[in-house]
Amino acid sequence: MKVTVVGAGAVGASCAEYIAIKNFASEVVLLDIKEGFAEGKAMDLMQTASLNGFDTKITGVTNDYSKTAESDICVITSGIPRKPGMTREELIGINAGIVKDVSSNLIKNSPNTIIIVVSNPMDTMAYLVHKSTDLPKHRIIGMGGALDSARFKYRLAEALEAPISDVDGMVIGGHSDTGMVPLTRLATRNSVPVTEFLSEERLGQVMEDTKVGGATLTKLLGTSAWYAPGAAVSALVQAIACDQKKMFPCSVLLEGEYGLNDICIGAPVILGRNGIEKIVEIELNDAEKAHMQESAEGVRKTNDLL
Numbered sequence: 001m002k003v004t005v006v007g008a009g010a011v012g013a014s015c016a017e018y019i020a021i022k023n024f025a026s027e028v029v030l031l032d033i034k035e036g037f038a039e040g041k042a043m044d045l046m047q048t049a050s051l052n053g054f055d056t057k058i059t060g061v062t063n064d065y066s067k068t069a070e071s072d073i074c075v076i077t078s079g080i081p082r083k084p085g086m087t088r089e090e091l092i093g094i095n096a097g098i099v100k101d102v103s104s105n106l107i108k109n110s111p112n113t114i115i116i117v118v119s120n121p122m123d124t125m126a127y128l129v130h131k132s133t134d135l136p137k138h139r140i141i142g143m144g145g146a147l148d149s150a151r152f153k154y155r156l157a158e159a160l161e162a163p164i165s166d167v168d169g170m171v172i173g174g175h176s177d178t179g180m181v182p183l184t185r186l187a188t189r190n191s192v193p194v195t196e197f198l199s200e201e202r203l204g205q206v207m208e209d210t211k212v213g214g215a216t217l218t219k220l221l222g223t224s225a226w227y228a229p230g231a232a233v234s235a236l237v238q239a240i241a242c243d244q245k246k247m248f249p250c251s252v253l254l255e256g257e258y259g260l261n262d263i264c265i266g267a268p269v270i271l272g273r274n275g276i277e278k279i280v281e282i283e284l285n286d287a288e289k290a291h292m293q294e295s296a297e298g299v300r301k302t303n304d305l306l
Contacts, residue, residue, distance in 0.1 A: 001025045001241045004071040004110070006102050007078035008032035008041045008060065010223070011118060014230025015075055015237075017045055020056040022234060024241050027057045029068050032078075038062060071110040073237050076102050076129075079119040081224035087177065089121050089302045096306060099125045100132050107133055114139045114275040116236055117251070118229060122175045124302045126251045126264040131306075138276040142251020144175025145266035147232040149249055151213035152182045155206045156189075159198055166190050171210065172249050172266045173295035176302075180211045181266075181291045186282075236271060243273040247280060257281050259289075260296050263303070 003019055005012045008030045016028045030045075032038040042060030049055070061067040068074065079095035099119050106113060115135065117126040126142035129135070148171035157164040169187035173179050184203045187194045194203070209216075217225040239246040249268050254260040257279050258267060268280040284292065 001073075002027045002029070002071045003237055003241070004029040004031060004068040004074045004106065004113075006031045006074065006076050006106070007119075008034075008038035009077065009081070010226035011081070011229050012075070012077040013041045013045070014226045015077060015118075015233040016041070016058055017048075018230050018234035019237055020045060020049070020054050020058055021052050022238055023054045023056055024238055025056050027059060029071065030058060030060045031063065031065070031068060032060075033063045035062050065105040065109050068106060069109040071106070071113050073116065073240055074106045074110060074113045075116045075118060075233055075237065076106075076125075077118040077229075077233075078102055079125075081120075084219050084222060089124075089176065089305075091120050092124060092302060092305050095119050095121075095125060096128055099128055103129045103133055107135060114141065114240060116233060117142045118233060120175075120224075121302050123179075123251045123264045123266070123299045124306065127253070127299075127303055128306060130253050130264065137253045137255075138274055140253065140264075141236065141269075141271075141276060142175065142264055142266070143229070143233055143236060144251050145171055145249030145268075146236055147229055148175060148180050148182075148210065148213070148266070150228055150232060152187070152206070152210045155209045155213075156187055156194060159202055159206050160189055160194065162189055167194075169194070170249050170268060172268065173292055174265055174299045175251060176295075176298060177212050177215050179295035179298045181288060181295055182207045182210045183288065185285065185288070239271040240273065240275060245270055245272045245277065247271075250276070252276055252279055254279070258284070258292055260292075263296055263299055265292075265296055265299050
């Protein structure tokens with residue numbers, strides 16, 4: 001199993017690290033345009049192998065896509081990260097050109113690959129890959145929902161004063177500060193609805209804190225987060241590589257599901273060896289449907305800028 005990660009910055013390096021530590025891939029190729037940068041990151045990570053007990057080979061390359069050939073899964077993290085005060089949508093002008101060029105080069109060398117898009121604005125970048133390549137829809141995945149759901153569960157556990165292993169919950173909709181749809185109605189603590197433990201007001205605060213999870217970290221760090229995004233990517237890659245048939249909310253091209261067409265937006269999917277094995281349609285209530293439609297309108301506005 002060969003995995004390529006494009007972009008050796010904080011997010012890309014975290015992706016490579018978490019994938020390697022889980023020890024299911026034979027090789028991770030880390031590619032960057034900055035001379036020697038990916039090579040240095042790869043060497044540093046390889047020097048942790050004996051300490052962390054993994055045998056995955058991590059290779060760093062400078063802009064040489066031939067070294068990515070025959071990759072089973074490719075992850076695109078490249079592009080400029082968010083700075084404090086920036087929205088994900090404001091990144092589109094620069095990142096669209098980067099993502100289009102990167103995806104083209106990856107597919108040229110690995111025509112059967114599955115692509116996971118991390119670059120922001122993520123839903124629109126996933127849509128761009130659909131529109132600019134010939135890859136089938138089940139082999140193009142936007143990462144956002146998996147990360148948003150992890151942040152949702154963190155906030156739920158915080159509110160419940162419970163261990164995160166007790167908590168389950170999902171965020172669908174767009175990967176933006178206004179577009180996320182945290183499904184508090186369906187969230188549980190050990191199968192018991194969290195509405196049994198938390199007031200409507202407290203759950204509302206959990207929702208709002210989840211939606212601005214990325215912006216909160218950007219303000220604190222001065223740049224985008226990287227540990228949780230890297231962990232989210234590694235979970236998706238492992239589900240595909242190991243054919244786990246796990247369910248994650250991911251940005252996927254909808255063709256009628258949830259009443260939406262010709263849009264990439266977060267929805268629950270089953271991930272396995274073929275990429276997206278199935279889009280899962282869950283029954284939403286009227287308020288959730290309305291929020292999903294509002295989210296889609298926001299994503300379409302960003303798509304129009306393409």
